[in-house]
Amino acid sequence: MSKEKLFEMARINKDHAEKGTMTLVDDVVKIPAENYYNPERWKKEVDLIFKRLPLVLSVTGEIPNPGDYKAMEVVGVPVIILRNKKGKISAFLNACRHRGAALVEPGTGNQRRFSCPYHGWTYNDEGTLMGVASAHEFGEIDKSCNGLISLPSLEKEGIIWVTLDPKSNLNIQDYLSGYDKMLSLFGLENWHVFETRSVNGPNWKVAYDGYLDLYHLPVLHKDTFGDSFSNQANYYEWGPHQRAISPYRLPEQNDFNNDGKDHYENSVEEWPLDVLMAGVWTIFPHVSIASFNGGGRSIMLSQLLPGDRPEESVTNQFYLMEKEPNEKQAEEAHKQFDLLKYVVETEDYGTGLRLQKGLKTGLIDHVMFGRNEGGGQVFHKWVDKIINTEDSKLPSLF
Ligand code: FES
Numbered sequence: 001m002s003k004e005k006l007f008e009m010a011r012i013n014k015d016h017a018e019k020g021t022m023t024l025v026d027d028v029v030k031i032p033a034e035n036y037y038n039p040e041r042w043k044k045e046v047d048l049i050f051k052r053l054p055l056v057l058s059v060t061g062e063i064p065n066p067g068d069y070k071a072m073e074v075v076g077v078p079v080i081i082l083r084n085k086k087g088k089i090s091a092f093l094n095a096c097r098h099r100g101a102a103l104v105e106p107g108t109g110n111q112r113r114f115s116c117p118y119h120g121w122t123y124n125d126e127g128t129l130m131g132v133a134s135a136h137e138f139g140e141i142d143k144s145c146n147g148l149i150s151l152p153s154l155e156k157e158g159i160i161w162v163t164l165d166p167k168s169n170l171n172i173q174d175y176l177s178g179y180d181k182m183l184s185l186f187g188l189e190n191w192h193v194f195e196t197r198s199v200n201g202p203n204w205k206v207a208y209d210g211y212l213d214l215y216h217l218p219v220l221h222k223d224t225f226g227d228s229f230s231n232q233a234n235y236y237e238w239g240p241h242q243r244a245i246s247p248y249r250l251p252e253q254n255d256f257n258n259d260g261k262d263h264y265e266n267s268v269e270e271w272p273l274d275v276l277m278a279g280v281w282t283i284f285p286h287v288s289i290a291s292f293n294g295g296g297r298s299i300m301l302s303q304l305l306p307g308d309r310p311e312e313s314v315t316n317q318f319y320l321m322e323k324e325p326n327e328k329q330a331e332e333a334h335k336q337f338d339l340l341k342y343v344v345e346t347e348d349y350g351t352g353l354r355l356q357k358g359l360k361t362g363l364i365d366h367v368m369f370g371r372n373e374g375g376g377q378v379f380h381k382w383v384d385k386i387i388n389t390e391d392s393k394l395p396s397l398f
Contacts (some may be wrong), residue, residue: 002181009236009245010268016247022232025374030366033359035201035380041309043341045204048387049285052394054154054161056287057081057091061158061192061320067110067125071102071366074308077164078102079151082123085112089155091162092127092148094148096278103148134342156180158188159283169391175398177239185277186289187301191268191320194298194333202352204286204306204313205382205383210348211280211302212244212287212375220351224343233279240382245279268378280283280307282375284382295329296337297322302344315349317341 001240010234017020035041058070063083069095071080072208078094080103095101101118114123114131115119120133127148132138152163154172157180161172173180214233217225230248254262256272268276274291281289284305319337358364369376389397 002185005182006185007268009234009243010271010276013245014264014268016232017024022372023234023268023374024261024371025372025377027302028292028371029377029380031369033315033364034362036206036356036367037310037360039310042203042306044387045383046075046306050052050306050385051077053170053386054152054175055285056159056283056301057162058160059158059191059193059301059318059320060155060160060227060388062196062318063089063108064192065110067112068108069104069107069111072106074162074164074300075201076308076354078106079162079164080104080148080310081153081160081162082125082127086363087159089114089153090126091151091153091160093151093166095121095149095162096121097146098132098146128290136376157183157186158191168393170398174395175239177241177398179182179238179241179283182238182243183281183289185273186291188299188320188324191299191322192324194319194325194330195294195337197317197337197341197348199302199315199317199341200307201313201315201345201349202264202356203311204304205380206231206302206352206356207313207315207349208282208286208379209353209376211282211304212242212245212379213326213373214246214280215370215373217253224339224347227333232372233375237378240284240386241282242284242375243279243281282379285386285387287357292336292340294335295321295331298333298336300337300340311353311360315344317344373378380388 017134043172046052057074057079058081061237063070066083066085066087067365069080076334079091080094081089081091083089096103096116098119098121102115103352112125122131124130127150129143129146151166152168152172216230218227218231230246232247233244234247237244254264256263256275277291288302289299292300298319298321301320303316305314307313319333321333325333385397
């Protein structure tokens with residue numbers, strides 16, 4: 001089914017490429033400029049989007065082995081993801097049930113037991129409270145009721161989702177709206193993390209708009225990606241998750257067998273998977289995935305999180321590779337990752353940081369998303385829809 005969908009998209013793109021057209025939406029849409037900087041609005045988005053929806057907090061390749069863990073802070077919430085001895089993932093609040101100390105510092109590691117650094121209570125790799133220091137003096141408590149606070153989680157297709165609300169009634173699988181079947185085509189389960197980097201950026205929506213925007217490519221990135229890149233995009237939706245793909249006839253679509261022949265005219269069923277999977281795959285509300293070939297088959301997964309203020313965000317970039325690179329490939333992968341970091345940090349986020357200053361003056365009433373920017377329109381529609389939906393009705397959106 002997912003392969004069929006991929007072929008269907010390729011046929012639509014090919015048709016547009018031949019005609020020099022793209023899918024256009026009905027109207028130009030206006031978004032209030034203050035949605036990007038108003039502190040109350042921003043807080044609502046953090047509370048009602050980031051603290052209620054499943055978030056991509058890791059990838060299988062980051063914590064692949066039994067006993068591996070990852071701790072991080074997500075919109076102020078300390079989280080720990082554990083892989084137990086059977087290989088199963090679970091997620092918890094990284095806060096001891098005695099008086100709330102963090103069990104481990106942010107980062108990754110491998111251990112089966114976690115001893116709280118404050119008074120020494122211990123937990124196992126399933127979050128169960130195993131030991132209370134000086135238990136006979138502390139007094140009686142029921143250990144079985146005092147494990148770490150469990151957070152809903154799902155590991156699927158090489159990606160790990162966690163919901164920060166322990167009482168969430170939103171099923172993560174339902175939330176994915178069938179998009180996981182498309183993500184499965186990347187085959188990320190056995191890929192490994194070559195390197196991760198963090199980049200500071202502007203307001204999370206200013207940054208995220210850029211991931212869905214191919215309109216800017218030949219202009220803003222003319223010195224890096226080149227000015228011959230297409231500025232057209234077709235968008236495809238699975239619930240709030242979207243793929244943006246240029247209908248432009250990419251050079252690698254001509255001679256994808258490297259045999260000097262033009263294979264573009266072949267039926268799409270014969271196209272290689274890499275060509276079929278091109279473009280940007282976004283996972284609402286904060287992730288984008290794009291394929292590269294620096295040092296071998298690779299992707300960059302960008303995990304965007306709001307910072308401490310409306311005008312700040314942090315993006316964790318994961319460079320994932322299908323195979324362990326040799327020395328030469330590792331060098332190429334570094335080069336590719338360096339370029340991508342530069343493009344995002346200097347060109348995209350540099351522009352975003354300056355544009356939000358203009359918006360924050362209050363002198364611009366609204367920003368616009370054109371008929372060729374359907375992806376941005378859909379993104380903002382979902383942001384509005386979600387922050388205006390009460391908890392009990394949230395599952396009905398997906
Ligand atoms: S806060 Fe963890 S043992 Fe006291």
